[in-house]
Amino acid sequence: MSKIKHFIEQSWLLIVASFLFGLLIAVTNAAWSPRIERNKVEKLNHLMRGLLEEAERFEPAGELEITSSKGRKAGSSLFKAVSGSGECVGWVFNAQGPGFADKIELVIAVDKDFEKIAGFDCLASNETPGFGDKIKEQYYRNQFVGAPAGELVLVKAGDSERIDSEIVAISGATVSSEAVVRIINNSMTQIRRQMREKGLIGNGE
Amino acid sequence: MANDTNATAGVYKETLIAGLWRENPVFRLLLGMCPTLAVTAAVKPALTMGLSVIFVLFCSNIVVCLMRRLLKPHLRILMFTLTIATFVTIADLFLKAFAPVMSETLGPYVPLIIVNCIIICRAEACASKNGLAVSIIDALGMGVGFTLVLCVLAGVRELMSAGTIFEIPVFSLARTGGWFVPWAAMSMPVGAFITLGLMLGLVNVVSKKTA
Amino acid sequence: MDRLSILLMGFISIVLINNLVFTKFLGICPYLGVSGRIDMAFGMGMAVTFVVTLSGTLTWLIDHLLLMGTPLEVTRYVCFILVIAGAVQLVEMYVRKFFPSLYESFGIFLPLITTNCAILGLCLFINLWGIDNLLEAVVLSFGAGVGFTMAICIMAGIRENLNMADVPESLKGAPITLITAGLLTLAFMGFAGMVK
Known part of the structure; x- marks a missing residue:
């Protein structure tokens, strides 16, 4: 009995404080969590709207899975882009893969038949400033807009204005450019297959 | 009586000034190095970090x-x-x-305020020994001192690496026809x-001259 | 085979490419404070490696078994720091009781480790990177410890020699150490892009 008494004497402050602090965190969280959720949705919507301008809203269309070339599995959320008149104008999904220093996370948009890429944007990346982080810049990203959603090829030199399956690498940042192309190629084929299995797009034949 | 009030006011002023320069957490005590180095690539995140630290330091003190x-x-x-983790x-x-x-942008460096040595050091060295008023003033002095260092360091780095301060262009960039070539390494x-190393050296020189 | 290569890549990447000290600025305080002598640095490194492996594993378990997907998720930081503080305390008591000679050599560093940001930082990064496999979490935590030990030992080696160098008066001590650390990070940038 005296042991319990000793225990309580020593630690009552800790117990009371834990309780009070827990309450404090719970109240703050309850007050702000709706706003935090809204921020997340808004950020994604903002990015997606930048890629598919004619889209009015984005409807969640299921969770898919992408296996990287190394066999690592990662989830991917698929969104259906719907225009003001209710027509499907494209699909958006996220994909990730290793970059130069850290993971690169992309949002990729394609047209409604999954034939052409409508663009990509970076959700998260930690590439070298001044070199690798140029993958976020418009001139590199524009090469993908309208490119065929097949196997893209990275070339060291070429015409970056011409839209085709050849992507011209950023000088000084070949690894980062390559990482983006690899992530897009890898996720593209797998997402397309899974969407066909679900009957979301035609078979293409 | 009047003498007494004067003396207390003197102590308050002393505590405030100590945090800003004489016992500046970064320059003098070499505390809180991780956020100082990690979030100072630009002024905006540095300022946000500084304000968060002031808030946590204030509440925990x-x-x-x-x-x-x-x-x-x-x-x-x-x-x-436990207290610090709650406020963080x-x-x-x-x-x-x-x-x-x-x-x-700040990512995991916000939760890492928990292990920022400044806060636990002030709790131990000041708040657990002094009255409420001194603790509050100490928190403000130390917090503002930390924020100032962060902003100065971030200002230098942002200016060198992007030619901007607070995302406002200061130098005209070579890419758009100006003279300044951004120094990505910064x-x-x-x-x-x-930058921090050179800045500490500079502080040593200045304080030796003024001493 | 694939799993093994993922683990190996993860290990190399956290030791060399994403080294916590050089790229994430974690654990700078002991890096600047303790790393004056190589044997001290090594002792500190070993203590950190031990605690980081233990707490990285424990926080991963707690995160996945208790916190994820429940409203308790908001108390993640509080839980993490308590686990680390507990782990440090436990290790200290254990080592003092069963390995007194070991305690003599690196026990003094143990209380310092609670506020070593490398440990909490690693736990947070494991959560941030979305590591969903226990073995990987263990390997990464251990790798982080090895990376820290390596960084702090290299630095101690350089500092032992710096004592003999003719450094400008105002740069002596912390400033020159920071500048040296800067040059070291440049060297370590060479490893980036190694793992694809």
Whole structure:
């Protein structure tokens, strides 16, 4: 009995404080969590709207899975882009893969038949400033807009204005450019297959 | 009586000034190095970080000061950590709710305020020994001193690496026909270490001249 | 085979490419404070490696078994720091009781480790990177410890020689150490892009 008494004497402050602090965190969280959720949705919507301008809203269309070339599995959320008149104008999904220093996370948009890429944007990346982080810049990203959603090829030199399956690498940042192309190629084929299995797009034949 | 008030006011002023220069947490005590180096690639995240640290330091100093008579010596550090972790969680939630972009830029460095040595050091060295008023002023002095260093360091690095301050262009960039070629290394870890090193050297020179 | 290569890549990447000290600025305080002598640095490194492996594993378990997907998720930081403080305390008591000679050599560093940001930082990064496999979490935590030990030993080696160098008066001590650290991070940038 005296042991319990000793225990309580020593630690009552800790117990009371834990309780009070827990309450404090719970109240703050309850007050702000709706706003935090809204921020997340808004950020994604903002990015997606930048890629598919004619889209009015984005409807969640299921969770898919992408296996990287190394066999690592990662989830991917698929969104259906719907225009003001209710027509499907494209699909958006996220994909990730290793970059130069850290993971690169992309949002990729394609047209409604999954034939052409409508663009990509970076959700998260930690590439070298001044070199690798140029993958976020418009001139590199524009090469993908309208490119065929097949196997893209990275070339060291070429015409970056011409839209085709050849992507011209950023000088000084070949690894980062390559990482983006690899992530897009890898996720593209797998997402397309899974969407066909679900009957979301035609078979293409 | 009047003498007494004067003396207290003197102590307050002394405490405030100490945090800003004489005992500046970064330049003098070499505390809180991790955030100083990690978030100073640009002024905006640095300022956000500084303000979060002021908030956490302020709240934890008050709480620690209020319960200083109840603390059991061997559970002291545990209580400090618990208090700090609580307020850091609140700061993190606040940033996520009202400044989502900043919250993302700072990433794990917001929760890492928990192990920022400045806060636990002030709790131990000041708040658990002094009255409420001194603790509050100490928190403000130390917090503002820390924020100032962060902003100066970030200002230099942002100016060198992007030609901007607070995202406002200062130098005309070579890319758009100006003269300034951005110095990308400054926004990388190298820039952080070397700039801070040179700045500490400069502070040593200045304080030797004024001493 | 694939799993093994993922683990190996993860290990190399956290030791060399994403080294916590050089790229994430974690654990700078002991890096600047303790790393004056190589044997001290090594002792500190070993203590950190031990605690980081233990707490990285424990926080991963707690995160996945208790916190994820429940409303308790908001108390993640509080839980993490308590686990670390507990782990440090436990290790200290254990080592003092069963390995007194070991305690003599690196026990003094143990209380310092609670506020070593490398440990909490690693736990947070494991959560941030979305590591969903226990073995990987263990390997990464251990790798982080090895990376820290390596960084702090290299630095101690350089500093032992710096004592003999003719450094400008105002740069002596912390400033020159920071500048050296900056040059070291440049060297370590060479490893980036190694793992694809």
